[in-house]
Amino acid sequence: MLIDQIKTIINGENVSIALFFIGMYGLCARRNILKTIISMSILQASLVLYFLSLSFHPLNVPPIGADLNAYAYVADPVPQALMITAVVVGISVTAVSLTMFVSMFHKYGTTNWNKVKKKRGEIE
Amino acid sequence: MRRRVLAVLMCIVCFVVIIASNKVPTSDDLPIATYITKNAFAETGASNAVTATYLFYRYYDTLFEALMLLFSIIAVIYMSIHEGDKYDE
Amino acid sequence: MNDHSQLNARTLPIVFPMILIFGFYVIVNGHVSPGGGFQGGAILASVFIAKYLGNPIKTLNLYKVQNIEKVLLLFLFVLMTGFVTLSIHMILHGSLIFYIILANILIGLKVACGFTIIFYRFVFYESR
Numbered sequence: 414m415l416i417d418q419i420k421t422i423i424n425g426e427n428v429s430i431a432l433f434f435i436g437m438y439g440l441c442a443r444r445n446i447l448k449t450i451i452s453m454s455i456l457q458a459s460l461v462l463y464f465l466s467l468s469f470h471p472l473n474v475p476p477i478g479a480d481l482n483a484y485a486y487v488a489d490p491v492p493q494a495l496m497i498t499a500v501v502v503g504i505s506v507t508a509v510s511l512t513m514f515v516s517m518f519h520k521y522g523t524t525n526w527n528k529v530k531k532k533r534g535e536i537e
Numbered sequence: 538m539r540r541r542v543l544a545v546l547m548c549i550v551c552f553v554v555i556i557a558s559n560k561v562p563t564s565d566d567l568p569i570a571t572y573i574t575k576n577a578f579a580e581t582g583a584s585n586a587v588t589a590t591y592l593f594y595r596y597y598d599t600l601f602e603a604l605m606l607l608f609s610i611i612a613v614i615y616m617s618i619h620e621g622d623k624y625d626e
Numbered sequence: 627m628n629d630h631s632q633l634n635a636r637t638l639p640i641v642f643p644m645i646l647i648f649g650f651y652v653i654v655n656g657h658v659s660p661g662g663g664f665q666g667g668a669i670l671a672s673v674f675i676a677k678y679l680g681n682p683i684k685t686l687n688l689y690k691v692q693n694i695e696k697v698l699l700l701f702l703f704v705l706m707t708g709f710v711t712l713s714i715h716m717i718l719h720g721s722l723i724f725y726i727i728l729a730n731i732l733i734g735l736k737v738a739c740g741f742t743i744i745f746y747r748f749v750f751y752e753s754r
Contacts, residue, residue: 477658490573490586512747512748582721585659588656592726607699
């Protein structure tokens with residue numbers, strides 16, 4: 414009884430919302446720059462999971478074939494086509510932020526946001 | 538330490554609120570998906586509906602995503618220039 | 627990565643043609659099977675990563691690769707905007723396979739060039 418209820422709670426959308434807040438926690442409470450970048454990647458993965466699990470049905474067939482009208486449940490091709498774009502955008506964002514981090518590390522020699530700010534003279 | 542506890546609490550509160558308010562069912566009729574899965578093979582000739590979507594129905598998306606990849610590569614090259622490199626121009 | 631292993635250097639060149647063939651298969655068959663330009667481009671870019679693991683060259687001219695990528699993007703713009711805004715797709719209604727295959731090939735080569743540039747840039751400039 415309880416196990417069935419828990420199984421209905423754990424679906425793609427709830428897991429993606431949980432992942433989103435895990436990434437949000439990493440962005441809020443961590444001072445490491447690398448962990449910030451990893452948290453941004455986790456946020457992006459949760460978005461992809463949410464969009465793909467929005468129109469999920471257990472009887473879905475993949476949208477490939479000449480006569481898709483024969484099937485009653487076909488997977489939605491629009492979020493899949495949009496999420497290809499989102500994956501490549503996430504890869505490029507991660508690459509650019511890692512490059513900025515490496516040049517910042519060569520300049521200041523630390524991976525902490527506050528130490529970087531202190532060395533820049535923005536805070537005391 | 539106090540900051541971390543506050544962040545954990547905020548995240549848990551937001552998670553619970555969103556999970557509890559997620560009761561509105563999404564509509565079962567998907568007009569765009571139905572149109573694409575019905576007409577993709579007849580209009581484009583590609584039997585993969587995802588390819589037909591991102592190359593025909595949503596082609597600006599693909600086009601400007603390719604442009605964004607080029608911009609990010611320009612940013613990677615520009616930001617990783619150190620002085621005295623012999624591989625630079 | 628100056629002292630690369632001999633095992634990698636001897637065995638990885640056997641895998642190159644298979645990765646190339648698989649990448650081009652994924653790109654060209656993008657309209658009838660799962661796959662397409664982005665995925666096949668990522669597979670093609672893995673060829674260069676394997677090449678670096680086997681034989682760590684230091685003198686690849688990245689500006690040439692970037693110029694190739696810019697030219698491919700220009701071709702993609704001309705193809706897509708010209709083909710769809712001039713309403714040739716209304717004339718050739720129902721037989722857009724050549725347009726889709728050509729766009730897939732252009733996107734795949736462009737994405738392969740881009741990921742190659744990102745990888746080699748990280749290797750050349752950040753690993754010191």
